[in-house]
Amino acid sequence: MTYEEALKVVFPLLEGVDLASCMAVCKQWRDIAQDDYLWKCLCAKRWPSICKQPNPPTLTYYKLYQTFCRRQHHRTLLPPRLSFDDLEFFIDIWIEDRLIFSEVVPGPVLDSGIKTFPSGICNVLRFHLEGPEYKMTLPVEPRLTVPQNETVSVSVLVGRKDTKKVARIINKSKFDYTDWTAYRAMAFDYLDFAPVHPFISGIRAWMSLLFMEHGNEVIDIFGIEMDFANAATSKEEVLWLLDMLDWK
DSSP: OOHHHHHHHHGGGSOHHHHHHHTTTOHHHHHHHTOHHHHHHHHHHHOGGGGGSSSOSSSOHHHHHHHHHSOOOOOOOOOOSOOGGGEEEEEEEEETTEEEEEEEEEHHHHHHOOSSOOTTOOHHHHHHHTSSSOOEEEEEEEEEEEETTSOEEEEEEEEETTTOOEEEEEEEEEOOEEETTTTEEEEEEEOOBOTTOTTOOOOEEEEEEEEOSOOSSEEEEEEEEEEOTTSOOSHHHHHHHHHTBOOO
């Protein structure tokens, strides 16, 4: 078996990313790896029906595979139409029916977050808060003490200073999940979007109570965090998401 024959035996066994790498080795490898039959075989593994027609729907099967299997790069967003300077957040927290926290929080305050963490927070929570991902956090001053066996709920509205309109983020949802390893109690609600965005749904807003190591009966809350899970992970994405809310 010649060297070229050996390559023609091995190349059909490779995955697409490996076959593409072979094309960069030398001219001989590239000429063999560019054989569109190899790429048709790879396309047939992913989309068998598309290979039933005589000719590929694109110029070549290599082009088809390259178009739909290449790694998706993070898209650059246009500058958001909102800024945190335009916003203020209305956050209310209850124990049962007793209001324990009620603040109008300027957007820049929530954007800048907690500057200094209190000593004594657990390492898991500190690692989360100090991570590179964008976070909206607010210190609770003075700190709150909440009994573990009582129902705690939260409401969040957001107002726009430019239009004097208000949108709902969380509608008095209960903190019904507590991550005792990360010292966070969490509540969520589904966002309401404007009618001009009819196909956007199922995105949740999360509020977390950040607390110190808990005792037997109470938790000591030092901060609040708001996020939208994986739907918006940067400042720009958060502002675009808020802009799409159903403003009244």
